[in-house]
Amino acid sequence: DLSRRIEVSANDELGKLAETLNQMIGRLDQSFTAQRRFTADASHELRTPAAIIQAESTLALSKSRNPEEYRSSLEVISRESEHMAGLIDKLLSVSRSDSGQPLKLEEIELDRLLKDLAEEFNPLCLSRQLACRIDRLEPVKVLGDRLELRRLFINLYDNAIRYTPPGGSVTLSAAIRDGFAEVSVTDTGIGIPKENLAHIFDRFYRVDKARSRAEGGSGLGLAICRQIAEAHGGRIEVKSEPGQGSNFTVLFPLSDKPDHSGLPLRP
Numbered sequence: 397d398l399s400r401r402i403e404v405s406a407n408d409e410l411g412k413l414a415e416t417l418n419q420m421i422g423r424l425d426q427s428f429t430a431q432r433r434f435t436a437d438a439s440h441e442l443r444t445p446a447a448i449i450q451a452e453s454t455l456a457l458s459k460s461r462n463p464e465e466y467r468s469s470l471e472v473i474s475r476e477s478e479h480m481a482g483l484i485d486k487l488l489s490v491s492r493s494d495s496g497q498p499l500k501l502e503e504i505e506l507d508r509l510l511k512d513l514a515e516e517f518n519p520l521c522l523s524r525q526l527a528c529r530i531d532r533l534e535p536v537k538v539l540g541d542r543l544e545l546r547r548l549f550i551n552l553y554d555n556a557i558r559y560t561p562p563g564g565s566v567t568l569s570a571a572i573r574d575g576f577a578e579v580s581v582t583d584t585g586i587g588i589p590k591e592n593l594a595h596i597f598d599r600f601y602r603v604d605k606a607r608s609r610a611e612g613g614s615g616l617g618l619a620i621c622r623q624i625a626e627a628h629g630g631r632i633e634v635k636s637e638p639g640q641g642s643n644f645t646v647l648f649p650l651s652d653k654p655d656h657s658g659l660p661l662r663p
């Protein structure tokens with residue numbers, strides 16, 4: 397039972413040892429609770445698409461249906477399994493990083509990585525009728541894990557696109573500011589109300605659950621972004637105005653400045 401404290405009414409070494417143990421147990425207890433919550437939330441998230449797939453296949457099998465009805469069932473099943481696969485992918489990413497899996501560090505030219513991403517996303521931008529542009533792309537090198545950094549910027553870019561109505565714009569930039577690499581993704585989308593801003597990096601948190609789900613969201617994207625930024629000795633900031641748009645900025649230490657301790661900390 398982790399909620400029980402070790403009671404030692406002595407002020408000597410034994411008392412100090414008991415206090416240290418109590419603090420350690422308290423931390424363990426907290427991390428068990430967080431782990432249990434994560435497992436419960438993850439199961440809950442996976443149950444929804446699983447239930448829809450099950451219901452839709454039962455419906456399709458229950459009676460003879462015309463080709464159009466079969467097609468519609470298959471479309472639902474296909475969409476939901478895609479959603480489920482994406483969710484599993486994100487859950488794996490979270491647990492990999494929880495288990496402290498080391499990064500595969502190499503020198504990354506962030507500007508190139510972003511340029512490639514912008515090209516890959518171009519068809520999606522066009523189909524959503526968004527103007528996706530690169531504002532400023534200075535050569536910026538950091539020490540990082542290529543796949544993880546890609547994942548981070550894909551999540552931010554993907555959000556910017558999903559939460560911006562047609563006719564809007566999404567802008568990428570990479571620059572060096574005060575000796576740090578600064579990458580930002582700015583959109584002219586729906587924005588985030590002030591009272592929600594403090595929570596958007598929490599696992600499974602969404603401002604508008606229905607909207608996020610309709611877009612295939614899981615509420616894990618930004619939690620993953622923050623984990624990746626921090627694993628690289630960096631941090632991520634957000635500015636947003638409802639109805640105006642959002643700006644996500646990631647700051648990293650530059651690779652030619654190996655002393656990561658100089659990173660400006662959260663004010």
Ligand code: ADP
Pocket residue numbers: 551555556557559583585586587588596601602603604608609612613614615616617618619642
């Ligand atoms: P999701 O999979 O729901 O998009 P995220 O963790 O990526 O989850 O984001 C959490 C929530 O933050 C989203 O559900 C959305 O409400 C909000 N959000 C994230 N990015 C943006 C953005 N660019 N514009 C507006 N809202 C955003």
